[in-house]
Amino acid sequence: MKHTSIIDKINRHKKQPNLRYKLKEKVEEFTNLLFYTLFDIDTPVEKNLDKLEILFDEVVDLACWDSNKPCKKIWENYVEKLPSILQHLNLDAEATVNCDPASLSVEEVYMAYPGFYAIAIYRLAHELYSEGFPLVPRLMTEYAHRQTGVDINPGAQIGNSFHIDHGTGVVIxxxxxxxxxxxxxxxxxxxxxxxxxxxxxxxxxxxxxxxxxxxxxxxxxxxxxxxxxxxxxxxxxxxxxxxxxxxxxxxxxxxxxxxxxxxx
CATH class of the missing domain: 2.160.10.10 (Hexapeptide repeat proteins)
Structure with a gap:
């Protein structure tokens, strides 16, 4: 079989015009920067919010296939909710410290507990999901799933002070x-x-x-x-x-x- 024939056949079977894996990579970059902005003491919040907005615009350009949908307006609503999300996550971290006798400090929970990380990315993704922007939140929680073994769908509704111990294999x-x-x-x-x-x-x-x-x-x-x-x-x-x-x-x-x- 000639090389050109193989290329033609592969191209004919690539049937998804919106399937760009660059979107997945950009969402992972956005997720990492968002997590650091909320928790890392050496990460400047004001400067990073500007970076996050630029990254979010890039994600929107890749993920919003319908030009009639006002996807870019989502960021303004989302960023206003970040303080509340952080407040919820601090309660989750405190719940883990209070529940798990093996935890030595709240800093350990933030940095070393896969259950907390999975909850954090879920909460950050859930607000985007609630805005009617489903693919990006799904990519965010799947990124956390791949890292932690905890699979939380961004559509789930989770209340205050939630604790996942060990985490591996959890499905919600x-x-x-x-x-x-x-x-x-x-x-x-x-x-x-x-x-x-x-x-x-x-x-x-x-x-x-x-x-x-x-x-x-x-x-x-x-x-x-x-x-x-x-x-x-x-x-x-x-x-x-x-x-x-x-x-x-x-x-x-x-x-x-x-x-x-x-x-x-």
Missing amino acids: GETAIIKDHVKIYQGVTLGGLYVAKHLQSTKRHPTIENNVTIYANATILGGETVIGENSIIGGNAWLTASVPPNSTVFHTPEIKIKTLPHVS
Whole structure:
């Protein structure tokens, strides 16, 4: 097969006119700079906000394919919300310090906890998602997913003082609702009962009420599933129905140990 023929065939199969991976790279650059602007003491806020606006304009040019959509107006609304987002994130960091006996300082949480990083990028992405600008927030949370193993859809609604311990393998779906002072551990899934495209506009993921703790590898599924406040969901539990407030749910596998007698 001639070289030109291969090129022609590849070009014919490149069917997505708006698929530019430069957008993904720019979103990652924007996300990093945004995180540093909010948290790093040596990063000047005023100077970086100017840089962020320029970067955001570049992202908009790549991501806004419909010229009739006022994507550029989003930045002004978004930047006004940054102080409030930072306030929420400080509460999340404090919740981690208060929950985890292994944490030595709040600075450690900001710099070394993958769960906190994933929450931070989620909160920064969620506000853009709420503005009706969906692709960029999705790229932001997927960037955090790749770095931390925590997959939070930017459409999820998460309240104050949220704590994710360890983090790896956590999945939180688009329509999940998590209220205040919730703690979850590695491997937890807040997912849908089943996947079908016609369910796109429906609530597919569970609601977690205040002061709930969900331990490692628990799976909670379904848009009508509600975990009542002050409940504890044990590790490896599988739930597809609601749980009343003040409940403890646990999974009890049968474990057998057979010890051979000493053989000389």
